[in-house]
Amino acid sequence: MVFWGVFTLLLVVTLLFLMVIRQVTVMPGVSFRGPLPPLTEHEIAVRDRLRRDVETLAGEIGERNVFTPDKLNQAADFIEREFSAAGFRVARQSYDVAGITCFNLEVELSGNDRADEIVIVGAHYDSVHGCPAANDNASGVAGMLALARAFASRQPARTLRFVAFANEEPPHFWTENMGSLVYARRCRRRGENVVGMFSLETIGYYSDRRGSQKYPFPLNLFYPSTGNFVGFAGNTASGELVRETVGRFRARAAFPSQGAVLPAFVREAGWSDHWSFWQQGYPALMVTDTAPFRYPYYHTPNDKPDQLDYDRMARVVLGLEKVIADLIEAK
Numbered sequence: 001m002v003f004w005g006v007f008t009l010l011l012v013v014t015l016l017f018l019m020v021i022r023q024v025t026v027m028p029g030v031s032f033r034g035p036l037p038p039l040t041e042h043e044i045a046v047r048d049r050l051r052r053d054v055e056t057l058a059g060e061i062g063e064r065n066v067f068t069p070d071k072l073n074q075a076a077d078f079i080e081r082e083f084s085a086a087g088f089r090v091a092r093q094s095y096d097v098a099g100i101t102c103f104n105l106e107v108e109l110s111g112n113d114r115a116d117e118i119v120i121v122g123a124h125y126d127s128v129h130g131c132p133a134a135n136d137n138a139s140g141v142a143g144m145l146a147l148a149r150a151f152a153s154r155q156p157a158r159t160l161r162f163v164a165f166a167n168e169e170p171p172h173f174w175t176e177n178m179g180s181l182v183y184a185r186r187c188r189r190r191g192e193n194v195v196g197m198f199s200l201e202t203i204g205y206y207s208d209r210r211g212s213q214k215y216p217f218p219l220n221l222f223y224p225s226t227g228n229f230v231g232f233a234g235n236t237a238s239g240e241l242v243r244e245t246v247g248r249f250r251a252r253a254a255f256p257s258q259g260a261v262l263p264a265f266v267r268e269a270g271w272s273d274h275w276s277f278w279q280q281g282y283p284a285l286m287v288t289d290t291a292p293f294r295y296p297y298y299h300t301p302n303d304k305p306d307q308l309d310y311d312r313m314a315r316v317v318l319g320l321e322k323v324i325a326d327l328i329e330a331k
């Protein structure tokens with residue numbers, strides 16, 4: 001009797017564990033496999049522009065945070081110029097941190113028949129102290145700017161916003177001074193209906209080497225060990241957005257992808273600006289190369305523009321363009 005009691009308990013625990021893992025890891029569609037197709041002329045143009053933007057932020061400007069406020073402002077000015085050149089009118093949301101004025105920068109395409117439903121694409125433009133921050137997060141900003149240019153002349157059904165956030169990095173991370181939290185709280189105060197937020201976070205590094213990809217336990221048991229894919233991660237409340245995004249990406253982009261819907265105790269799932277939107281009850285996800293779980297130069301002085309893979313970064317951004325195009329048309 002004792003044996004069968006223990007056996008039944010282990011069976012129940014195992015089934016529950018497998019059910020949880022299924023909810024976390026199983027995504028629509030099939031991740032792309034095999035050789036990547038040659039870049040088209042358009043993809044090459046996007047790639048080259050991504051490289052120039054990363055080189056401006058992480059090369060010409062370099063470290064940019066409240067410890068180097070002039071550089072932080074230079075980065076904000078650069079982003080504003082690029083938004084304006086694409087045809088947008090830029091709104092600055094200012095707030096003070098230790099006597100320094102910091103800015104979130106927002107541009108918007110107003111929706112037509114579903115204007116009250118808002119999709120946000122965001123990226124933080126600050127860097128951690130002592131780091132030029134090419135991947136974290138000039139890559140995300142460059143991707144956001146590329147998407148803003150791609151959508152500038154469209155008339156979507158849903159409202160589409162692009163927002164550059166200040167102060168994602170420590171010591172502001174998960175604090176009142178985090179730019180995305182300041183912004184998300186304003187959205188909530190205004191009663192805005194944010195139906196999806198995409199945080200572009202370290203999207204520039206990929207490797208075909210087996211063992212190049214790491215994970216926190218137990219995710220290492222269920223995901224590939226080769227870091228050649230882009231990841232989409234959200235919390236359980238954002239599960240529908242994550243699965244819809246992964247399914248659309250796999251249907252529209254010839255690039256490997258993985259998705260995860262993770263419970264709150266997996267703290268790594270909230271390591272970017274999407275976390276701020278979770279705090280306000282909005283669905284949000286992170287688009288990432290998984291940062292420290294793959295990138296050897298994460299938060300180091302060697303996070304420089306020449307470390308990134310701009311060919312694959314362009315493929316990711318153009319795949320995202322198709323996903324977002326579907327979402328803002330509310331198909």
